[in-house]
Amino acid sequence: MNQDSVQAFASARSRRPAWPGIAEPLRPKTIEEAYRLQDAAHRVAGDARVGWKVGSTSAAGQRVWGLHEPVYAGLFAGDRSLSLAEALDRPLTRPSLECEIAVVLGRDVDGADPNLSAEAVKQAIGACHIGCEIIDNRYGEPMAFGVPTLIADDFFQAGFVIGAENTVWKMQDLLTAEGFIDINGERRTGSARDILSAFDSLVWLARALARSGQLLRAGEIVLTGTLVPPVPVNLPARTVSMGITGFATLTL
Numbered sequence: 001m002n003q004d005s006v007q008a009f010a011s012a013r014s015r016r017p018a019w020p021g022i023a024e025p026l027r028p029k030t031i032e033e034a035y036r037l038q039d040a041a042h043r044v045a046g047d048a049r050v051g052w053k054v055g056s057t058s059a060a061g062q063r064v065w066g067l068h069e070p071v072y073a074g075l076f077a078g079d080r081s082l083s084l085a086e087a088l089d090r091p092l093t094r095p096s097l098e099c100e101i102a103v104v105l106g107r108d109v110d111g112a113d114p115n116l117s118a119e120a121v122k123q124a125i126g127a128c129h130i131g132c133e134i135i136d137n138r139y140g141e142p143m144a145f146g147v148p149t150l151i152a153d154d155f156f157q158a159g160f161v162i163g164a165e166n167t168v169w170k171m172q173d174l175l176t177a178e179g180f181i182d183i184n185g186e187r188r189t190g191s192a193r194d195i196l197s198a199f200d201s202l203v204w205l206a207r208a209l210a211r212s213g214q215l216l217r218a219g220e221i222v223l224t225g226t227l228v229p230p231v232p233v234n235l236p237a238r239t240v241s242m243g244i245t246g247f248a249t250l251t252l
Helices: 003-014 031-043 059-065 084-088 118-124 147-152 198-210
Strands: 049-055 071-076 095-105 125-136 157-165 178-183 186-191 221-226 240-244
Touching: 003 031, 031 071, 031 147, 049 198, 071 147, 071 157, 071 198, 084 125, 084 157, 095 157, 095 178, 095 198, 095 240, 118 125, 118 198, 125 221, 125 240, 157 221, 198 221
Parallel strands: 049 221
Antiparallel strands: 049 071, 095 125, 095 221, 125 157, 178 186, 178 240
16 A cells, blocks of 8 residues: 555545645555555544445436445544534535434444345344435545545545434334435435435445455444435525434434
């Protein structure tokens, strides 16, 4: 691993929401290289990684980036906010909001297990919540830098909020849940039917991490993918709310 590349991406993270730019020779050329660089940058980030996000879990979302599967990125303690108000009060450049099923793992999940299934990861979930991810386009024209660079830089991840626990999620059909994001009275909607299910998302993530020798660990938070396509938000916003069928609503 090129340590100059690692330091360049770690430094870029520390300068958020600005994008300092990274010289082309220091940027990854392939997605495989991007994930190795992402992991190395996480190790020197100076912040505790507390989990993962899964992005581009819909076919439409993958087509935008020329992908054939989702992507993953790290979640860090310093990027977590206790409320939407706190999250949106942080410095941001061109933010958008995502509405997701978030889980906290109750035990480790090994993606190298050939018998891993959606039912197995369901049993590994310790708690289930509504979650909001704040993504931020600080690049201007993201494709000018390429998908590998975006992955190495944690794929737009800028912050997240975990809402109240849904204690009866096992009695609900999360595969057909509906979601909404309402900003200043303008509502956008989406459905779990149109994305990788929360359980299949966890299976995919566990297997993707296993390719680099990593496990999903007990206690980690996973944002499993947005039910509603990302909604840009102009700050300050008057009102913001988001919800998922059967979950408590998150409000500004």
